[in-house]
Amino acid sequence: MTGGTVLDTRALNRATLARQLLLDRSDLPPLDAVAHLGGMQAQEPQEPFLGLWSRLRAFDPGVLSDLLTRRRVVRTHLMRRTVHLVTAEDVLARRSRHDAMLRQRARAAYRRELEDVDLDELAAAGREVMADGEPRAMAELVRAVAHRWPDAPPRALGEMLVAALIPMAQLPPRGLWRTRAGVRNLPIAVWLGRDIDPPAPEGTDPVGAAMARGYLAAFGPAATADLRAWSGLAGLPAAVAAIRDELISFRDERGRVLWDLPDAPRPDADTPAPVRFLPAFDNAILGYDDRTRIIDDAHRGLSVAGARVVLVDGRVTATWTVERDGGAREDPGTVTVTPLRRLSPAEREEVLGEGRNLAAFLSEGAADRVRVATDPA
Structure with missing residues (x-):
């Protein structure tokens, strides 16, 4: 490790631009770009198209729309309990690792409104309704279960169900290029035709380790606080510790330890950076606790x-x-x-x-x- 080497803000900026495909546009196919970026912030449905246009040469938005309709990428609540566009493989692998965080964040947002609601019972009721395989808007799902919790606000019940308790995909035409459509939800396992990977055995965290490696490839060098800010997960410092022998380290000007992959690009701080237009909520900015690099x-x-x-x-x-x-x-x-x-x-x-x-x-x-x-x- 090279923990004594200090990377100034400009050096971190150029590393971020390179990892985020913003220093030079990439020839990666859109599916590979979404995978490399670890998912794209997508609560505003058209923004991923803008993000990929700024990152990829000759980007064709129809290709991304096709990936959605072919179920190769999925719109779902994941990191930070916000809607992301992620590959089907990633959502199947990661969703169980996010379950506790999603539940905790949704419960925190609606603690008072859901005080008398047993979340396991709510989840079971929601799964029973969705068992017929029919896509539903959140309001439709809530109407089907609300009689059991008449004092709970519908919005709180719905948000807890679709953003936390039941792993849901938001189906096309929501999220297609130049298309306006409301949200229709279907369990991810039904939409993708495969169950989500189960949680890892207690005391192990292979998904966390894989996420840490992927995060550093797309965002590094970075501190564990940055990784937590991107993912919303509290337990990833242990995942970083588990792969520490694979990593090198630096320090930023504040003295924080920054972890990185040995062979990841760290361009010279004087490398010219072209103008780039970024979409709303782009993870090149939101993906850090300390955002001063950008x-x-x-x-x-x-x-x-x-x-x-x-x-x-x-x-x-x-x-x-x-x-x-x-x-x-x-x-x-x-x-x-x-x-x-x-x-x-x-x-x-x-x-x-x-x-x-x-x-x-x-x-x-x-x-x-x-x-x-x-x-x-």
């Missing part, structure tokens, strides 16, 4: 408020929106960029260029209009 503390709130951001020289430097010409999502629009600091002429030109590319992608070639505000927000 966003200033003064702007940290943007990362949890759902703002779409622009990276300039590898850091969050602007936000972006789309102003539509008409009322429909499919109408061409103008990509509007609002800087957080004053841009140099060269930076402005690079933002304009990548913004035109983004506008063309969003409109499927119908428009490439982009506007960059002169003054910072």
Whole structure:
């Protein structure tokens, strides 16, 4: 191990960009990219398409839609109890490892509302309703069980069922490219035609170790606190300890120990970083406890408020929106960029260029209009 080597913020930034496929666009197929990234934040259904466009060369959004309909990727509650787009293989392998966290977080959110509800009984009632194999909206599922808990708010019952107690997939057309659709839920085992992997024997954590390796490949070098912030799981420091002989270590400027895979890319801190437009809630930002490698503390709130951001020289430097010409999502629009600091002429030109590319992608070639505000927000 090389625990005395300090990596400054810029070095960590370039490592993050490389691991996140944001330093150079990758030729990976979309399925492999989703697997490498450990899943993509997807509570906003169209955002994974934007995230992959910024990461992959010649990305075709139809390929990702096809992966959803072919059940190769799944929309489900997983890390941090938020909706992620993950590969079928990963959700089958990981879901049991997340069960306790999902239940704890949902219970914490609705502790008072569910005070008199036995969660095991609620889970059994929900599974009985879903046993017919019919997809249901959360409201439909709640209506079928609510008579047993008449004093519990329907929202609390529903969130506990679909986000924690029953491993659910959100079915297409939800999440397809340029498609609006409500959430219909079906147990993952039914949708994928295979039971979720059972929990590991007590005292072992092969799934945690695999997640730690995967996290470092896509986010490292990183501290165990960063791994916890990404996953929402409390027990992963033990998983890191179990694979410590496979890892090397550094320190950041705060003195935290950062773990990493020996052969993972750590580009020179002076490596040029291109402008990249990121979707809302992108894990390149949310996947860390200490996010200063990519966003200033003064702007940290943007990362949890759902703002779409622009990276300039590898850091969050602007936000972006789309102003539509008409009322429909499919109408061409103008990509509007609002800087957080004053841009140099060269930076402005690079933002304009990548913004035109983004506008063309969003409109499927119908428009490439982009506007960059002169003054910072």
